[in-house]
Amino acid sequence: GGVAANECWRRCSHESLPNRIHPRPISAEDSMLPEDPVRAFQLCYCGWLILSMLTSSSQYQLFYTWFHSSGIGLASKRGLGAHPSKLYGIITPPALTPLQMRAVGVAFTACLLASLAPLAPRPFLFGAFALSLLYFPQLYAEATLSGHNPILVPAVLLLLACAPSLDAAASPPSPPPPPWPLQLLRVYLASGYVSSGVAKVLCSFRFRRYWGLGTSLQHYFLEGMWSRPADSALTRSVQWRLVKSPRLLTIFASGALLFELSFAVAPFSGRLSPLWCAHGLAFHAGILWLQGLDFVSFWSASLLVFAFPLSSLLSADLRHAFEHEPLWLLPAALYTLLQLLTAVSLYDLWLDDILPFSCCPMFMPPRSPFDPLPKWQTMTTAPLTGNVRRSGSMEPLYWSPCSGVFGLSRADLQKLPQRVVWFGSTTGMPPEAERFVRAECRAKPFLLFANFELSAELKCLLHRWVDAINSGELADAWDGAKMEQLLQLQQAGLDAFRACVDRLPQRTAGPPADCGFSPPTAVLKGE
Secondary structure, rough: HHHHHHHHHHHHHHHHHHHHOOOOOOOOOOOOOOOOOOHHHHHHHHHHHHHHHHHHHHHHHHHHHHHOOOOOOHHHHHEEOOEEEHHHHHHHEOOOOOOHHHHHHHHHHHHHHHHOOOHHHHHHHHHHHHHHHHHHHHHHOOOOOOOOOHHHHHHHHHHHOOHHHHHHHHOOOOOOOOOOHHHHHHHHHHHHHHHHHHHHHHHHHHOOOOOOOHHHHHHHHHHHHHOOOOOOOOHHHHHHHHHHOOOHHHHHHHHHHHHHHHOOOOOOHHHHHHHHHHHHHHHHHHHHHHOOOOOOOOOOOHHHHHHOOOOOOOOHHHHHHHOOHHHHHHHHHHHHHHHHHHHHHHHHHHOOOOOOOOOOOOOOOOOOOOOOOOOOEEEEOOOOOOOOOOOOOOOOOOOOEEEEOOEOHHHHHHHOOOEEEEEEEEOOHHHHHHHHHHHOOOOOOEEEOOOOOOOHHHHHHHHHHHHHHHHHHHHHHHOOHHHHHHHHHHHHHHHHHHHHHHHHOOOOOOOOOOOOOOOOOHHHOOO
16 A cells, blocks of 8 residues: 555655746647737637627617707717718618617627637628628717727728638638738728827927827816716826825826837737737727727727737738738738828828718827817716616717807707706917817907806806916916916816706706707907
8 A cells, every 4th residue: 555655655655746946838728819910810800899799789779869969069960070971981780779779789799709600700790890880980079989989990990801711710720821801900000090199299299299298188188077077086186186296197198109109110019919908908998097088889899909919021921912802802902901001191181071981080189188278178968878878878079169160059959868067268379270170269358158057156267267278378278276277177177067957857858948048259359
């Protein structure tokens, strides 16, 4: 018995020891993801979109049911972006009924789910691509899908539908074929980030102020704190601390600009590519947390294309695809080329939107809370969801009664279920921006619009806010005490708005019986 025990111990302690000290490399069989990086990315990307749809589609449907029957002028339009623009500048999407909208949303999610199965995922990816161009244009006025959040979805789904390696998902070859679809997707995604950074650099020259100064983020944070106030006390505390710390914000702003421009090398980063993925996810999560702008639910999923290191060269992968899979490479390469031309030319900066192609001209002007440029703020309730940061609310910033492009009529204001206040000044307007503001609203030191009667206290606080930022100096943004006063004035305005709204009856559509319309005629004269 002792001999047997000693032999057993010898085998366990010596023969198994190397395996414990030097474990064998993880093989494809050990990993939860397939060896083919194209298939691995497709599973992660579609899974992300499915999760977003399952958690938010009911809120989208709630918003669309109201929007479709609201009777406001915006409800007659469909497209991508805030205009909204025709698809690719050519195609006007049809307006769906709420029942059709629900069916398209279910079909879109079902196609994504079906593409997760190893049997013929590509037809379902192409179906999801087509349905995305029908579904998202219906929601261009929704708070989390207005603008650029969903514009990458069609591109990613189309390029994945052109990936022949997905045909072998059930029995993938080893090693996997060259991942040229991921290479094209990296170029596609990088072009948008780089062009966005270039636009900020050009605007720095145009306005003779460096975009990466912390005052730019001060301005954009304050804007978000008006239109998308946070419920969390922790978030508000962090916002206040950052707004009073422009030197720290300078590090963040310069880092954000460098991050966007660094995408010029991201497609060629090889095994370092996960750095761009991690930085990008943190970047957009921070924007959602501090500004309430959602680029997480759909846009950020595309960053996972950088999560899978590629050892092969872009040129070698494209050469292989041209020789062996030209029928699938050509449409994918053409689609990517059109995006590249849009980004390199900054087409939608100089001319007009052709979404989903875009140079992503977002947050371009270098700003300061006390600069001489126009300033426009919004406060709104969100009766459909309870919070404008949640899916299912109407986008609060783009449309207003004084806009020449994103206009709302007085009749439209009375049909909104939410209580809304627009206020600001239009002095110091650059010529490039004049077309966005109605002639009678230009060069005004104070403007105020609302679709309900405001209290005298609220009107006074909003007037004081606009006077404070228009009478201040650029150096005041670097003075913590003055920024503290500005933040306290803003919080007083937000509290007065909430108190004013709470005194009114619940609103579902149209003006309530005892609630008047705050006319802009007096303040148009600067009174």
